[in-house]
Amino acid sequence: MPNDLNAKIEKHTIAVVVDNEPGVLARVIGLFSGRGYNIESLTVSEVDPVQRLSRITIVTSGTRMVIEQIKAQLDRLVPIHKVRDLSDDEKPCIERELALVKVVGTGEKRIEALRLADIFKARVVDATLTSFVFEITGTGDELNEFAGLMSQLGMIETSRTGIVAIGRGPGGF
């Protein structure tokens, strides 16, 4: 935005409740690509099978003006029910991500991987004599840290869900 060339770039987590109908996700993603907004993470799943509502969690970054624009643009999409900026809450929202991490190796490295997994509270969900698949849940930073360590211990593959988030306290959406 020409108005605020020096404005700070902020990272925001935005939750959106939408009708679970074909094309909704394309609409949201198209909005971001068409208008040049960033998507750092995007997750979506149905949360209310009766009313057929899905919840999309988007992590994005931009100046305050851009973030406000993103929310307004999302809100005007016809099948969108509610938009909420979880980063605007007084207390930081709860953010979680799940990763599956495959580590291949034998001997000392294998034992070290298992030891670190224990420290990070990662579960072993698959094991062979030469490999583990760990399941780990945590913040994005925790997952990054875990993956960073595992990459030195034979990590050959990782799959992450992207961030889901919810506000703290008794208040609802």
Place this chain on the structure above:
Amino acid sequence: METEGRVVMSDQKLTGADIVLKALRDQGVELIFGYPGGAVLPIYDALFKQNDLRHILVRHEQAAVHAAEGYARSTGKVGCVLVTSGPGATNAVTGLTDALMDSIPIVCLTGQVPTHLIGNDAFQEADTTGITRPCTKHNYLVKDVRNLARVIHEGFYVARSGRPGPVVIDIPKDVQFAEGPYVGPHEIRHKSYRPQVKPELAKVEEAIELIANAKRPIFYTGGGVVNSGPLASKLLTQFVHMTGYPCTNTLMGLGAFPASDPLFLGMLGMHGTYEANLAMHGCDVMICIGARFDDRVTGKISEFAPGSKKIHVDIDPSSINKNVAVDLAIIGDAGHVLEDMIRIWKARQKRPDQAALKAWWAQIELWRKRDCLRYQKTDRIIKPQYAIERLRDAIRGIDHYITTEVGQHQMWAAQFLPFEQPNRWLTSGGLGTMGYGLPAAIGCQLAHPESLVVDVAGEASIMMNIQEMSTAVQYRTPVKVFILNNQYMGMVRQWQELLHGSRYSESYSEALPDFVKLAEAFGAVGLRASKVSEVDDVIAEMIRVKQPVIVDMCVDPKENCFPMIPGGRAHNDILLGPSDTTEDATPEEGMVLV
């Protein structure tokens, strides 16, 4: 399938095609602009068997949408389009984008290949909902006939509610054949879409205080006032009169405030008047109603109305703070907001600061005295501005509508033609679509058969949808195509002259047709004026003839459109004429702007 006049029970079954027509009738549709093809044949067959809905056969699907826009813009109703799958839908894309940019309510029904063939690259298959997603307000693919009636009613609701826009409803051929229940428009309530139309009163009260305390105020109003309906224009005029403040309109807002009113400063923006742009630049309180701070209006953002307090009234929250940060945002329909503004202004017995206002008007009068629209009058050659002025004088007193194509002629029409009422000026503002004017004129003429409808055109633009002359002749719509023929894509040439060292790359209109013969070939009337002395007679004849007419007005090929704020410049850097043109008219960063 006799169902009219009776309450349709949900157990009564209609074919999809009949559901479509019944839903359109229940939505008050009178005219459909369209073009048949394989995937919409069931609907065309149903059309054949009834007499309520009139179908207008265009010659290209883009023109169907523009014609529907002309109809919608001049009546305030939703325009309706019917096209086939594949190329029918892709051809409509330009029109849909145009309607999206200018907030015109359109419902476009597209045929689609049968559901079992979708995704198989079937003949004339295109991913219509995918292609039109970014160029519609909303779109639907109806895969089940049981949803068809609901979706059509919902589509009309979405198209006309809030900030209006185009809606595409893609209907596979098997759904058109299948039988399903009908539901009426009143049985539908949209799940999520409820735009805010009434403003927050506290915000309006705050605005009134700002407005009343202004020293150098200006009303800057746009298409949102027109879209709100004729009442909003009346309220705007009333409120502006109550304050005595100056008012400028955007290109889309022309007619929302009467052009002849002494408080009117003319259009603002890149080719707006000197007084409007300088008043915007020098104001201390800006009251923006239903306009969106488009780059053609603001010029250089960092120098846009520096130091002013900005009030922005808009029905679309995403318009707020998009280009320009404002001090006070009011979400709501222009009509509702103006009603509240007037009420609160009266209740609080507000009076403007008369001394400050007098000084402000004295300054504005000085700017007005520059007479920024002056041009060199000559008997030697027809100046385009002169042709428009003569047109203006000839149609004064005749009930008329003006459409335009896009380019210099469009700007001259906006500058020189006075619009006293809303919905009389139909132009492609946001998208700038050459080829808009003729089909829009046809759509407008069909809605107003007794009025004079003139498409002010350029010789390049008109070639983009010239085939619609055939439509005009078929339906006996006596539209007048008033071509300012300067043998150039004039606006392109003007920019090349100012910014690209007069290298007129591909902007000369080579191999032009003889427009008089072309008109005759279509079965219309062709007229030409190449001398100043012929202008009045040609215009009089054009108005007299009750047939479609093409006027070939051979104007000065070198004339440029002034005033002009070069791209990337501020409002006070406005150029008033050729003598103002300097080598460094546009700074480097302005060159990249379009």
